[in-house]
Amino acid sequence: MLKKGQLVILGGTLLYPVTLFAEWEVNMEAGVTAVSRSIYALHMQIFWICVAIAVVVFGVMFWSIFRYRKSAGAKAKQFHENTLVELAWTIVPVLILVAMAIPATATLTDMYNTDDSEIDVQITGYQWKWQYQYLGEEVSFFSNLSTPMEQISNQQAKGEHYLLEVDEPLVLPVGKKVRFLLTSNDVIHSWWVPALAVKKDAIPGFINETWVNIEEEGIYRGQCTELCGKNHGFMPVVVQAVSEQEFQGWLQDKREAIAAERAAAERVWTMEELYQRGEQAYLKNCAACHQAGGQGVPSIFPALKGNSIVRFDMKKHIDIVLHGRSGTAMPAFSAQMGAVDIAAVITYERNAWGNDTGEMISPQEIQALLNEPR
Amino acid sequence: MTAAVSAHHAPVRGIRRWLYTTNHKDIGTMYLVFSLAMFFIGGSMALVIRSELFEPGLQMVEPEFFNQMTTMHGLIMVFGAVMPAFVGLANWMIPLMIGAPDMALPRLNNFSFWVLPFAFTMMLSTLLMDGGGPNFGWTFYAPLSTTYAPPSVTYFIFSIHMAGISSILGAINIIVTIMNMRAPGMTYMKMPLFVWTWLITAFLLVAVMPVLAGTVTMMLTDIHFGTSFFSAGGGGDPLLFQHLFWFFGHPEVYIMILPAFGIISQIVPTFSRKPLFGYASMVYATASIALLSFTVWAHHMFLVGLPLAAELFFMYATMLISVPTGVKVFNWVATMFKGSISFETPMLFSIAFIVLFTIGGFSGLMLAIAPADFQYHDTYFVVAHFHYVLVPGAIFSIFAAVYYWLPKWTGHMYSELLGKCHFWCSFIGVNLTFFPMHFVGLAGMPRRVPDYSLQFADFNMISSIGAALFGLSQLIFLVTVVRCVLVGRAAPDSPWEGAQGLEWTVASPAPYHTFSKPPLVE
Numbered sequence: 001m002l003k004k005g006q007l008v009i010l011g012g013t014l015l016y017p018v019t020l021f022a023e024w025e026v027n028m029e030a031g032v033t034a035v036s037r038s039i040y041a042l043h044m045q046i047f048w049i050c051v052a053i054a055v056v057v058f059g060v061m062f063w064s065i066f067r068y069r070k071s072a073g074a075k076a077k078q079f080h081e082n083t084l085v086e087l088a089w090t091i092v093p094v095l096i097l098v099a100m101a102i103p104a105t106a107t108l109t110d111m112y113n114t115d116d117s118e119i120d121v122q123i124t125g126y127q128w129k130w131q132y133q134y135l136g137e138e139v140s141f142f143s144n145l146s147t148p149m150e151q152i153s154n155q156q157a158k159g160e161h162y163l164l165e166v167d168e169p170l171v172l173p174v175g176k177k178v179r180f181l182l183t184s185n186d187v188i189h190s191w192w193v194p195a196l197a198v199k200k201d202a203i204p205g206f207i208n209e210t211w212v213n214i215e216e217e218g219i220y221r222g223q224c225t226e227l228c229g230k231n232h233g234f235m236p237v238v239v240q241a242v243s244e245q246e247f248q249g250w251l252q253d254k255r256e257a258i259a260a261e262r263a264a265a266e267r268v269w270t271m272e273e274l275y276q277r278g279e280q281a282y283l284k285n286c287a288a289c290h291q292a293g294g295q296g297v298p299s300i301f302p303a304l305k306g307n308s309i310v311r312f313d314m315k316k317h318i319d320i321v322l323h324g325r326s327g328t329a330m331p332a333f334s335a336q337m338g339a340v341d342i343a344a345v346i347t348y349e350r351n352a353w354g355n356d357t358g359e360m361i362s363p364q365e366i367q368a369l370l371n372e373p374r
Numbered sequence: 375m376t377a378a379v380s381a382h383h384a385p386v387r388g389i390r391r392w393l394y395t396t397n398h399k400d401i402g403t404m405y406l407v408f409s410l411a412m413f414f415i416g417g418s419m420a421l422v423i424r425s426e427l428f429e430p431g432l433q434m435v436e437p438e439f440f441n442q443m444t445t446m447h448g449l450i451m452v453f454g455a456v457m458p459a460f461v462g463l464a465n466w467m468i469p470l471m472i473g474a475p476d477m478a479l480p481r482l483n484n485f486s487f488w489v490l491p492f493a494f495t496m497m498l499s500t501l502l503m504d505g506g507g508p509n510f511g512w513t514f515y516a517p518l519s520t521t522y523a524p525p526s527v528t529y530f531i532f533s534i535h536m537a538g539i540s541s542i543l544g545a546i547n548i549i550v551t552i553m554n555m556r557a558p559g560m561t562y563m564k565m566p567l568f569v570w571t572w573l574i575t576a577f578l579l580v581a582v583m584p585v586l587a588g589t590v591t592m593m594l595t596d597i598h599f600g601t602s603f604f605s606a607g608g609g610g611d612p613l614l615f616q617h618l619f620w621f622f623g624h625p626e627v628y629i630m631i632l633p634a635f636g637i638i639s640q641i642v643p644t645f646s647r648k649p650l651f652g653y654a655s656m657v658y659a660t661a662s663i664a665l666l667s668f669t670v671w672a673h674h675m676f677l678v679g680l681p682l683a684a685e686l687f688f689m690y691a692t693m694l695i696s697v698p699t700g701v702k703v704f705n706w707v708a709t710m711f712k713g714s715i716s717f718e719t720p721m722l723f724s725i726a727f728i729v730l731f732t733i734g735g736f737s738g739l740m741l742a743i744a745p746a747d748f749q750y751h752d753t754y755f756v757v758a759h760f761h762y763v764l765v766p767g768a769i770f771s772i773f774a775a776v777y778y779w780l781p782k783w784t785g786h787m788y789s790e791l792l793g794k795c796h797f798w799c800s801f802i803g804v805n806l807t808f809f810p811m812h813f814v815g816l817a818g819m820p821r822r823v824p825d826y827s828l829q830f831a832d833f834n835m836i837s838s839i840g841a842a843l844f845g846l847s848q849l850i851f852l853v854t855v856v857r858c859v860l861v862g863r864a865a866p867d868s869p870w871e872g873a874q875g876l877e878w879t880v881a882s883p884a885p886y887h888t889f890s891k892p893p894l895v896e
Contacts, residue, residue: 024813024832024833025813025816025817025829026812026813026816026817027813027816027817028749028816028817029817029818038745039745039746039748039749042743042745042746043740043743043746043749046739046740046743046746047740050736050739050740053736054732054733054736057703057704057707057732058729058732060707060711061707061710061725061728061729064707064710064711064712064713064715065710065715065725068646068710068711068712068713068714068715069714069715069716069717070647070714070715070716071716074713074714074715075714076646076647076648076712076713076714076872077648077712077713078648078649079712080648080649080650080651080652080653080709081651081652081653081654081655085708086652086655086701089700089701089704090697090701093696093697093700094697097693097694097696097697100693100743101689101690101693104689104743104744104745104746105686105689107745108682108685108686108689108744108745109682111745111748112682112685127522151431152431152432152825153431153432154431154432154433158430158431158828160828161827162430162827162828163430163825163826163827164827186517186522187515187517187518187521187522188515188517188518188612190677190751190752192752192820194749194818197748197749198748199677199748199749199751199752200677200679201677201678201679203606203612203613203678203679204517204605204606204607204612205605205606205607205611205612206606206611206612206613206679208678208679209679222818223818223820223823224820225751225752225753225820225821226515226752227441227510227511227515227518227821227822228518229441229509229518229522230437230438230441230509231437232437232441232822232823233437233820233822233823233824233825233826234437234825297438298504298505299503299504299505299506299524299525300438300505300506300524326607328521329521329522
């Protein structure tokens with residue numbers, strides 16, 4: 001028997017797509033940059049050209065179907081071929097295409113001009129999160145999906161920004177030319193924000209360039225658009241555009257937070273503190289593949305629960321977490337997490353899910369390993 | 375004596391007939407039945423996808439399995455359903471249309487068919503393996519399909535190899551047949567358009583299937599033998615994969631549509647009771663599309679960071695393809711103009727083909743505009759586009775062809791009522807499924823996602839309902855065909871009033887051996 005509350009939730013999940021959030025959006029948005037508006041203009045231009053051609057061609061066709069139907073006694077004329085007509089319907093489309101190609105070329109040339117940027121941000125795709133590095137500012141962080149698992153599995157009502165929300169958005173100032181340098185740590189991803197008309201592939205081993213100059217403050221949402229594995233649909237992009245002043249303040253706060261994190265790596269941590277922090281870090285960085293319960297996915301992602309390396313071989317365990325495993329989906333986490341988080345995750349994995357080794361490793365030991373040449 | 379001779383020429387009974395046959399009609403039938411089976415398997419996978427996407431949230435399947443379904447749906451439909459269906463039609467109809475007694479290389483013909491069931495059994499079996507089947511999309515971009523692939527990828531590679539061998543051999547056979555076995559008097563420019571479009575398609579197949587074979591072989595050595603063709607870490611380039619894949623993949627798109635153009639060019643004149651408006655310009659348009667198809671592959675890669683000059687080249691070349699494609703559409707319309715049109719099921723599917731394929735052509739032209747593609751790329755707008763050209767395009771043309779030639783194959787008429795019922799259900803289902811995808815794509819929904827944000831909910835629900843309707847209407851098709859074979863009323867040799875061509879000069883059903891003596895073409 002379902003309780004009343006459960007019924008309300010069940011009823012709600014069935015109904016609100018059609019009621020509360022009904023948005024019959026049928027077109028591209030014009031966006032908030034000069035480039036996005038000129039793309040929108042091109043889109044509408046080619047759309048109306050197609051509509052006009054469709055009206056003429058389908059008009060003639062349906063009129064013929066109606067006028068020359070056999071049931072109305074139509075007798076077929078046996079004419080065929082007419083050089084003039086055939087030349088016309090070849091040349092006229094070419095002229096239309098030339099007219100279309102000219103503004104398209106201009107817009108594309110503009111989109112490719114990444115010169116004179118005021119801020120450079122490196123965007124790195126990971127399975128399944130984005131890393132943002134503000135070059136020359138010593139600020140760098142990861143941006144993860146923040147929609148709770150319960151909403152995805154329909155145990156909780158879905159929020160307004162379901163699947164389009166992150167823990168830390170990319171913050172950018174308005175009115176500045178920002179250059180993006182895109183790359184990937186594993187497979188190919190693609191970084192897209194529709195309102196900014198920025199979409200570019202992030203390819204492992206190569207760097208792509210693009211740029212944006214946002215005109216209005218606000219929050220702009222997008223997603224990864226290149227199939228990148230299991231959680232491709234759960235890899236949103238959120239950009240928060242703020243004033244220059246706010247941006248500078250935010251950068252300062254970020255730098256302080258990073259300094260505090262460094263200081264944390266110096267102090268002594270208890271097993272319990274590490275375990276608790278490790279659980280959080282595990283859910284954020286490891287659970288997408290190895291699963292929240294450590295059971296992994298058979299033949300794809302190994303289980304950590306009861307895993308012999310995790311239980312008996314601390315040295316190898318640390319090595320895999322720090323440096324990854326070549327030829328597999330396991331990345332080198334030394335590039336993704338600080339010493340505290342790495343120590344915490346390893347401590348957590350060695351003690352969670354009945355692994356119960358009772359062993360811990362300190363952030364200082366991890367830091368020492370990170371400092372020594374490999 | 376006479377009895378012994380005719381016994382010698384009749385097919386053997388039982389399974390051996392189908393295993394050992396070298397008869398183009400038997401092999402054509404096997405291709406068509408195989409393709410129909412694959413169509414239902416690939417279609418069921420589409421229904422799994424659509425039921426997961428019925429509502430936001432994860433309800434039916436895990437994301438991992440969802441990716442396997444999108445991948446397998448694409449692979450099965452492209453390589454298992456559409457391509458074999460066209461080869462089946464070619465087998466049945468090309469010898470009948472050019473007045474040849476059989477295909478030029480009958481044993482090779484048997485082999486090219488019998489490779490296929492093994493290839494696809496192997497491909498489907500990966501779904502049951504540890505780690506699941508291919509989950510990297512039908513375009514299998516490296517490194518997702520190499521370093522990050524499930525272990526079953528090796529079986530996938532070999533099944534692609536087998537399907538590729540089948541296609542290459544089939545194409546060689548078609549080229550040799552058309553070039554050498556035309557009846558006396560049938561010059562190239564007298565060949566029916568279906569034969570012309572298939573001749574050009576066969577050249578495309580021979581040109582690009584080896585590229586695909588090379589590409590999957592490079593994947594194989596990257597995975598097992600330590601090479602780094604597609605890995606930057608070893609000095610390779612993931613984009614090399616995309617260039618190779620799309621050098622195959624774009625002509626492949628035309629492989630799936632040129633024979634459809636041929637079919638429509640047979641059917642529209644028949645039911646308009648009027649010759650095709652511009653036969654020669656249709657042939658030239660087909661050839662230009664085929665040539666241009668080798669120069670446009672990177673329009674699938676506008677976002678990978680090509681240099682500006684390359685973007686402009688591929689944008690212009692792609693836009694240019696709309697010119698010969700437009701010529702085709704104008705020709706069909708001009709053929710109907712001042713005709714005497716009747717609306718039997720093949721004609722209904724052909725008219726729907728012209729309208730809906732043209733809509734797919736329009737969205738293709740929009741996608742060709744490179745700056746706009748930065749917004750369209752990898753969204754549901756693209757999914758809408760290629761389904762419009764492939765489902766009401768290629769697949770509707772196959773339905774039209776089946777209804778058109780079924781009386782010749784079976785000697786029975788199908789039920790016009792059931793045929794029209796199949797048409798209208800499919801027509802409504804297809805548009806309900808794929809038209810809303812334009813809207814969600816433009817509004818920002820990426821493709822290949824198992825879950826989506828709430829603003830896309832309504833249109834996705836409509837798409838899923840449409841998919842169920844389209845899927846179920848194919849059962850009507852099955853019933854119509856089976857009823858036609860079993861209990862249809864007898865068909866005359868030429869059941870269509872306006873039909874022209876050698877295939878209608880032989881008896882219905884077409885005897886096991888036809889044109890043992892070549893007909894004379896005026």
